[in-house]
Each structure stands twice: as C-alpha cells, then as structure tokens.
Amino acid sequence: xxxxxxxSGAWVLYFKTEVxxxxxxxxTSYIITLSDEGGVVSDSVTKELEQKFKVTFDSQGGSSxxxxxxxNGGTVTKPSPNPTKAGFDFGGWYTxxxxxxxxxxxxxxxxxxITLYAKWTPSSSTPYKVEHYQEELDGTYPTTTTPANTxxxxxxxxxxxxxTPKTETDYPGFKYDSTLTKINNVVQTSGTINATGDTVVxxxxxxxxxxxxx
Numbered sequence: 001x002x003x004x005x006x007x008s009g010a011w012v013l014y015f016k017t018e019v020x021x022x023x024x025x026x027x028t029s030y031i032i033t034l035s036d037e038g039g040v041v042s043d044s045v046t047k048e049l050e051q052k053f054k055v056t057f058d059s060q061g062g063s064s065x066x067x068x069x070x071x072n073g074g075t076v077t078k079p080s081p082n083p084t085k086a087g088f089d090f091g092g093w094y095t096x097x098x099x100x101x102x103x104x105x106x107x108x109x110x111x112x113x114i115t116l117y118a119k120w121t122p123s124s125s126t127p128y129k130v131e132h133y134q135e136e137l138d139g140t141y142p143t144t145t146t147p148a149n150t151x152x153x154x155x156x157x158x159x160x161x162x163x164t165p166k167t168e169t170d171y172p173g174f175k176y177d178s179t180l181t182k183i184n185n186v187v188q189t190s191g192t193i194n195a196t197g198d199t200v201v202x203x204x205x206x207x208x209x210x211x212x213x214x
Contacts, residue, residue, distance in 0.1 A: 056115040057093070059083040065118075070110040078105040083118055087126045087157040087195025091119035122157035128199035129153070130163040134174055135207045148206075157195045166206065174206035 034042040051072045057065035062085035070076055082090045093116040095101045103116050131147035148171070155161060161183055165176040182202040183191030193199050 053110050054113045055110060056113075057083075057118070058115055059085070059118045060097075060120060061085055062088075062090070062118050062120065072111060073109050075107075075109055076103070076105055076116075085118075085120055085195075087123050087193075087197065088120035089123050091121050093117065094119055122159070122195075124156045125154045126157045126193050126195065127152065127154050127197045128161050128193050128201070130161075130201040131203070132166055132171075132206070133203050134171060155193045158192050161191055161193045161199050161201050163201045171206050177207045 029046055029048045031044050031046050033044045052069040053072065055068040055070055055076050057067065057079060059065055062083035065079045065083055068076060078093075084090070091099075093103045093105075095103055095114070095116065097117050099117070099119045130151040130153060132149040132151075134148045149166070151163070153162070165178075166174075168175060178189050179187075180203050181187070181189050182200075183189075184194065184199055185202070191199070191201070
C-alpha cells in the first residue's frame with residue numbers, strides 16, 4: 001500500500017522528545033529530520049529546550065502541594081486551593097522558614113531552583129470538650145461515656161483549655177474536686193488545646209457530699 005499523500009497547504013508537525021524539562025538537565029538542542037519510505041528527506045530543524053527551574057512548595061506539615069517548573073525569568077502560579085493543616089490557619093508562602101520575606105506571585109521571578117515555605121498561625125477556633133462527672137453514692141464515678149454534662153468549646157491551638165467548674169448551686173449536694181480533673185488524659189488542672197481538636201477536659205469531678213457523711 002502506498003503512503004497517504006501529504007496534505008496541501010501549511011501544516012505543523014509536533015515531535016515528542018521524551019526529554020524531561022527540569023533544571024537538573026542542561027539546556028539541550030535537538031534536530032528533527034523526516035524521511036519517507038521513498039527516501040525523500042526533509043530539511044532539518046534545530047530546536048532548543050527552554051531552561052526551566054523547579055519550584056518546590058514545602059507545606060510545613062500541611063497538605064501536599066505539587067511542584068512547578070518555571071521558565072527562567074518567569075513567575076510562579078499561586079497554588080490553589082491553599083494547603084490545609086489541622087488546628088492552624090494558612091498565612092501565605094515565604095522564601096525562608098523565618099517567614100521574613102513573602103513571595104510575590106505577581107512580580108517575583110524565578111532564576112534558579114527555589115523552595116517556598118508555608119506559614120501557619122494557630123487557629124483560634126480549634127474545638128475541645130469539657131466533661132463534668134458526678135460521684136455516685138457508693139463513691140464510684142460513671143464511665144467516661146456518661147458525663148453529667150458536656151460542653152463544646154473552641155480556643156486557640158496550643159493555648160490553655162479554659163473551663164469553669166460547676167458550683168454547688170449548679171450541682172446541689174456536690175463539691176468540685178480538682179484532684180480528679182484530667183486534661184488530655186493526664187491528671188492536671190490546666191492543659192493546652194491540641195491542634196487535632198481532640199482535647200477533652202475530663203473528669204471535672206464532683207464528690208457527692210452524702211457519700212462522705214460520717
């Protein structure tokens with residue numbers, strides 16, 4: 001079978017080189033020459049690979065962001081959406097981990113491989129819970145699945161998990177016992193809010209006055 005005729009008029013041939021364009025490769029030129037089964041050879045065309053540099057996004061513990069390859073002197077495309085990190089608010093991309101120089105996506109240009117770092121600030125709306133337990137008449141406490149009262153609160157990641165013990169007015173016949181309070185499963189009366197939002201001020205316990213009558 002004969003080869004199909006070359007279409008008339010102007011046409012463009014796209015040639016895939018399989019050469020990855022990264023800054024680890026030097027600028028490379030390649031020559032394209034075509035020949036058909038009849039031995040007809042085309043003119044040769046030389047093409048230069050554009051030099052590109054790698055832009056790495058270090059999310060500093062947040063969700064991953066894909067790297068970009070930017071031509072020499074080009075600008076970086078601002079990643080969208082922004083990365084996320086539990087218990088923290090995203091504060092932009094910076095050129096260093098001291099966060100002194102923000103990257104200007106509109107005006108800064110790339111002339112070498114760079115790494116941009118995500119800045120994070122503690123969220124002021126991280127959830128945590130306060131659970132209140134009342135002692136039984138036999139001196140025992142109910143299981144951690146049946147508190148007398150549960151409060152859902154929010155606070156700043158890494159800051160104190162604030163709570164207010166109930167008074168005898170709130171729980172008649174009961175008295176708050178601070179030695180039984182646990183925060184993050186540790187016996188203590190003060191503790192910080194976990195970024196993961198799983199902090200529990202637990203066993204904010206109240207002794208039953210009648211259980212201790214003599």
